[in-house]
Amino acid sequence: MKLALGPVLYYWPRETVLGFYHSVALAPIDIVYLGETVCSKRHELRFGDWMEVAETLAGSGKEVVLSTQTLIESESDLRTLRRIVDNGRYTVEANDMGAVRLLAGRTAFVAGASLNLYNIESIRFVATLGASRWIPPVEMSSAQLTNLVPQLPAGLETELVVYGRLPLAHSARCFTARRFNLQKDACEFRCMDFPDGLPVNTREDNPLFTFNGVQTQSARVCNLVHALPEIKKVGIDVLRINPLRAHTLPVAELFRRAIERPAELGPIAHELDALTGGPACNGFWHGAAGMQALSPAGSA
């Protein structure tokens, strides 16, 4: 199994992003997804900057994939999308059917989780258009993947998010700006104050969601390390980690070790739990409510 790093979902200052990818270049990660997938207003890195980061990472042997924005509303969003699609060098992760239209039949692409590929007919369809890898929707369970993976077209890889917060929803509305009574057009880029998103708790102080601008994520970090033997058996090809501000590379190293030394899974999982801090979730994998932490993957 290969190890992938998903795009940074939060809005980090330019120097933080560049420093982060400087370290990623040296980390035991095979595939790196790059780009702004959440909000078109974020501009710490422009297209040219991303291409420079891509070149550095490719130079250190990483497979680089450029990810497209999930919610594409305006002509300016489409211009950005076309630039990414026409980059001429790197594979593109399509996170909207508009991106698929531009990529179809031209070049191999990655079919992102927000394309909602829930069944074999839809997966085969994007494969005929050129998808070389697909990422199941966030809600998909191990039972469904066990059913689907054996039916996949030859050569189509499956990538699963095994660690990180889960993007649950997208809106035109910015919930971070809303919290500070700011209009979206004059948001003062408040999301930059929250490098791991803005926690949303119930009135009983129960962590529920995380606001990341127009994106709403899970409060809990999803951690499927305990399910690795099952994930391997299902036939998942690539494990994805969604970056967080802290510990992302140590987490990647632990997953790398877990892949290479399955016999040491117990202690590795223990270390990961310690790094995660609070309780993790794995409910979607088990076909349950996503927020749940079920054994054996919960706190075995």
Add this chain to the structure above:
Amino acid sequence: MQLVSPAGNLPSVRAATDAGADWVYFGLRDDTNARNFAGLNLDAAAAEAAVRYAHARRVKVLLAVNTYPQATGADRWKRAIDTAAELGIDAVILADPGLMQYAAEKHPGLTLHLSVQASATNYEAINFYRERFGITRAILPRVLSVAQIGQLAAHTQVEIEVFGFGGLCVMVEGRCALSGYVTGVSPNTCGACSPGSAVRWQPTPAGLESRLNGILVDRYTDHEKAAYPTLCKGRYDVAGQTYYAIEEPASLNTLELLPALQRMGVAAIKIEGRQRNVAYVTQVTRVWREALEACARDPERFTVALDWMDALGKLSEGQQHTLGAYSRPWK
């Protein structure tokens, strides 16, 4: 502009037809549609009667097959498409590309509308579905502004349908798993959001609490009106403030935008609410029929009549109205 009205049962199909809908839409009694609620929707016999009733009055009928066929059990969705073809349904509302492919190949005469659940918010996406499957109409997610709708409509031959009235998703439809995260049941996988089976109402000394799968969604003081605990309409704590962190419970009402939508070439206005009763369907359809005719007659001098607002106000969730994303006070 055409009027597309909801129906959760046969009496509502009749009511919408009689009250002036151009199209009536409904789903079958299973998870193939996005209002998969107990006691709602039509079985094959009722669907057949619905088609007969509507067609006799020159009203068109839509079948919503707008959830995503799951890895196991996908045959149910195909059967729903076959049923639509057999019943002479005028168009099916679909979100899943695999299912569109099935419909286009197996029933080439069946008209396809792109469901809001397909999350198509730009013309590249909409034109994609047209090129691949021949969709003739797309229903837009409730996240675009009026200007964006105009821009989109100018770049596609696909007819554009927008939501005019009813419950409001603040998230992009088809891209929301909040309900799945908390309950394991979501629109995409089960055709239901914040399902009733997970709801608990608990009177407490601090007020009436609404919970979803144990999660506290809201708590009401005595003089507050309690609303259904949809996750995106709860009151939560964010950075030291307790408020409707995502969206106030309010209904969408776009009557005042009708001239603008008409000018942009929007083909149809959709009314949300298949889960609502016959009285709702009748009232809303009647008001919107009147409004659409007034707008078609003289868009320049179109004004929203007070009695329309009164009638609709009584039917709204939380009795509040909003223009949602069409006009962006928060932008």
